[in-house]
Amino acid sequence: MSNFKTYLLWFAQDHINFRREEINSLLNLLKIEMTFLEEPTLEQPYWLVKFSNENDLKTLSNRLVSLKYALELWGYSDNIPDLHREVQNYPKSLMLPYMSAEKTFKIDVETFCKHFTQKEKVDKLETFNYLPVEGKVNLKNPDVVFNYIEFYGVDPKSPPEKPYMVFFGRWIANGLRSLINQLSLKTRKFIGNTSMDPQLSLLMANQAKIQEGDIILDPFVGTGSLLVAAAQFGGYVYGADIDYLMLHGRTRPSRIKQTKRSDDESVKANMIQYNLEDKYLDVLVNDFTICYWKENFLFDAIITDPPYGIREATEKIGTAKSNYTISEEHLATHIPAKVDYGLSNLYHDLLNFCVKHLKIGGRLVCWFPVYRDDYDENCLPTNDCLILKANSEQILNKHTSRRLLTYEKIKDASDFQGLKNEIMDFRAKYYDTREETRREKRLRDANIRDKNWKEYLEKNN
Template sequence: MPKYIVQFAHFHEDFRLAELESLATLEGVEISYDPSTYDTMSPFLVIEVASDELAAKLVRRAILLRRIVEYWGSGTTYDELFAEVKQTPERWADYNQSSFKFTVGGFGKSLTTKEQISVIESFSFLGFEGKIEMRNPDVEFAVLEDYGESATQTNAAAVPKKIWFGRIIASGSRDLVSKYDLKKRKYLGNTSMDAELSLVMANQALARPGALVYDPFVGTGSFLLTCSHFGALSMGSDIDGRQIRGTAGFRRGVDGISANLKQYNLADKVVDTLVFDICRNPWRKGAKFDAIVTDPPYGVRAGAKRLGRKDGTVAENSFRIIDGVENYKRENYYPPTVPYEMAEVITDLLNFAAENLVVGGRLVYWLPTVADEYDPKDIPQHEVFRLVANSEQPFGGWSRRTHESTESTPAPEHAPAHMRFRDRYFSKFEPMASK
């Protein structure tokens, strides 16, 4: 199959391959690459795809894939690169009369205009006779120099570790990160998920037209926006309706989630937002959702809660009639709740997903873990799921990870790194006492 150069954004490196694989599944594009050649310290990866059309499909909604380039050659020096390019002169002839443009970029070093011009002129052997067009050329070529992540931006004498050259096929959709930036959003809260990772998770969930996506801890609705942007019908629920309505003292907005739906013209894609405890949900049993995408509350900014009282008794106050209205029917009523331990949240989430996801559906969720104690065996398990991806976003003493489904493996003998996470966070991750 033809070879292509994927140029990743140099952000969230642990999520890049997961998004690439998810997009390949979503678009029905068969890809092949050598995993040993992938380096989180470099934004370049060579893959094989059957055609330019399929390569373009692969990146058209990508967030962490900047562009895909038809591979013409590579080398540790320009002489090596030119030698490989010259092996396929028949490729040049197709563009001999086309208008064209060269893009020269350096990873790990900013190239001056003079350096870029010098690089472009060194490709004069291609003999293109077409007109140079900077805005709308018939074809665009990319020269990509990789100096490594540790290179010094101002080191003029730096030598690239690798140089890539090829024809640009298509670019990703990184402009969406700016479009859905939290700073531009009318309504948000202190737990709103940032736009970039929300969009990546929508891709990992295979959000698409005709799919029904659900967030059982919807909060301020970040995932509703990104999944619906890609055409999915979405819906969400939360135990605290004040977040949905926008009356919980958040920084902006009085219309809650609906303000954002109007802002982004997505109201017709969001089926509804509901208020209930996921542990006592009203859903009819049976598969109904194509994906569940969520960020369960883990207590750093907002503690997880479920309905109940600490003494386990029924809250009779809820049914007290005041001025002819039962207490629980009042607009400002908030039912009694008890803390919801992180390990229990995840167990209940997996059980819920097992009952409500269609076959082949995806569960994509965040799991906080104590960094020094994390073990891959800590990944929650369920017999009906298999693990698709496990990506980490580090925060120093702790991390959070996105998981896409899980496969059944032996349960860990030690306490998993997400056990009692809220207590561990506020104790600055002191070691747990043995029992």
């Protein structure tokens, strides 16, 4: 550990619950060793860590969606004078290669949760005039970037007079934040009401440990957001869904100003838009309860967001009628009826499917809806061939959230197919306990007024 250097990882302050699980997955995938200098809290936007070499950090940063940037720390402290002493005492042998006359440079000043004017930031920058830099300043495209950061906590409404922590270091790499904007749903060709936003899609792909050449499946594909993310990291992607109209781009458009979908809207169109067509295998219209894959066909990862019965129906092919048959003359044009596909059965089938069609060590990454007050880890879907590796929460409102579950296959199926633990009917409870919306309240009040007015007229006529 003596050759390990200290680095600062500075994160974006969104989806903070997924930060550690994403990094743990990538450290495992890339076979990189990282240790904490100190255990971070969930809310703080930075980690102090150690890596054996700079290349490991660059390799990790190139995949991290939650990371803004990484620095090689030359000094840090809970007060400014001590920080300057640390920087001045930093070994000159490690500092001088970046200070030579041939190297252009700039120093960025950042204050977190407290605003300063540009002049005040320049004044802070001037306090580093003791640095032995010989090169010229280049603000647009420097050879070396230094960062000075003052951290004032996470509450911008009441920042302290002095910073809690201050840092100075050399910029090493940015995270993959730019890809979030490139894949924005605002400019995507084909989207729907439940299209997964790019950041969460990429986080799921990272937790699935997708790498070049992997074969990936989303069995509830919708408009294919997860396929786009998986293909970005080199996966060859399949999708399937029971919704024929969605996969053929014939549903109502979800964009407010769009009255009709374009003829070429499709999952494939999205892949072409992002130059990922070579990673696109196919999407299939299929009922998930009817298995159409060969028994020995294995995927490297399965990532999916199953329907919960709120914005998208949980359905499978079936009928409540007994002894139902279809005449041969109507068979060619028959559209199968659908029945409810309970959440408990859906997740039980999903885990069993993964046992059959995931490789050993392959991962299932999926969302699972819960009522926060009722949540207990024992209510999560289980299977004795899969181990739960990660469980992160995204809060939706004060009552509900969804958990991002990451399972890893540890063995092949035996006669015992795992525990079919009962899962709460999320849809039924959602509609039983849901608070009335403003629109519903207005309509109810209008109906009451209308009813009272009619009663008044009847009494007085």
